[in-house]
Amino acid sequence: MIGDVVGRPGRRAVRDNLADVRDSFKISFVVANAENVAGGNGITRETAGELFGYGVDALTGGNHIWDKKESFDFIAEETRLIRPANYPPGVPGIGYNVFSVGDFKVGVVNLCGRVFMPELDCPFRKAEEVLSALREVTPIIVVDFHAEATSEKMAFGWFVDGRVTAVFGTHTHVQTADERILPGGTAYITDVGMTGPRDGVIGFKRDPIVTKYLTQLPRRFEVTSGPCQFDACIVTVDPATGKALDIQRIRNVE
Numbered sequence: 001m002i003g004d005v006v007g008r009p010g011r012r013a014v015r016d017n018l019a020d021v022r023d024s025f026k027i028s029f030v031v032a033n034a035e036n037v038a039g040g041n042g043i044t045r046e047t048a049g050e051l052f053g054y055g056v057d058a059l060t061g062g063n064h065i066w067d068k069k070e071s072f073d074f075i076a077e078e079t080r081l082i083r084p085a086n087y088p089p090g091v092p093g094i095g096y097n098v099f100s101v102g103d104f105k106v107g108v109v110n111l112c113g114r115v116f117m118p119e120l121d122c123p124f125r126k127a128e129e130v131l132s133a134l135r136e137v138t139p140i141i142v143v144d145f146h147a148e149a150t151s152e153k154m155a156f157g158w159f160v161d162g163r164v165t166a167v168f169g170t171h172t173h174v175q176t177a178d179e180r181i182l183p184g185g186t187a188y189i190t191d192v193g194m195t196g197p198r199d200g201v202i203g204f205k206r207d208p209i210v211t212k213y214l215t216q217l218p219r220r221f222e223v224t225s226g227p228c229q230f231d232a233c234i235v236t237v238d239p240a241t242g243k244a245l246d247i248q249r250i251r252n253v254e
Helices: 007-025 045-053 069-077 123-134 150-160 206-215
Strands: 031-033 058-060 096-101 104-112 141-146 166-170 187-189 194-197 228-237 244-253
Touching: 007 045, 007 194, 007 228, 007 244, 031 141, 045 058, 045 069, 058 104, 096 123, 104 123, 123 141, 123 150, 141 150, 150 166, 187 244
Parallel strands: 031 058, 104 141, 141 166, 166 187
Antiparallel strands: 096 104, 194 228, 228 244
């Protein structure tokens, strides 16, 4: 799983790092969170295509996936793009899908938390519904749980322990050092981190954000430049059981 890809610098970091990482670790399947891939907010057909071209197999989203309204048709059509499953009925796109990886199938689920986030359907109850369907098809299931609160992410990890292969937290753009295999065999990390500019504020220019905190007035946030980080998390899976055997964090800085 690649942490939130932020703008052009993040896409460039995927280009510069992913091929070597895939080769070094013999990776079979890559998921990237792409809710900020287009100019720091939202996604477009072109930016998604760029990531697919660099070797990403599936994209997940979050609350910012809708920020480019011209991309609603693309979100509705692209089956490799998974938006949060707990948005209301009628929202464009799909909340989970199954991908063929050699002789195996991998289920990918995207869910949004609700603490300090938009008011959505309960992600825990939605997970029950989705996992019931997916486990009929494959034991290998990975979840991008896109949430603000660490406690909500941890609670969700325990809630699905033993029923999914991995829970990857996203949204905060700050990689956490708590990766582990839970007792039931689910790999867990609170936040995979960010792929994008290292020296901004979660990938954006510092001054406008500091000014907003000082004045409480609206400011335009723009993706910053400078050295980039590539944050990711690799999970080794027993394909027969879907249980995680190992989880490892990666951070490369250009």
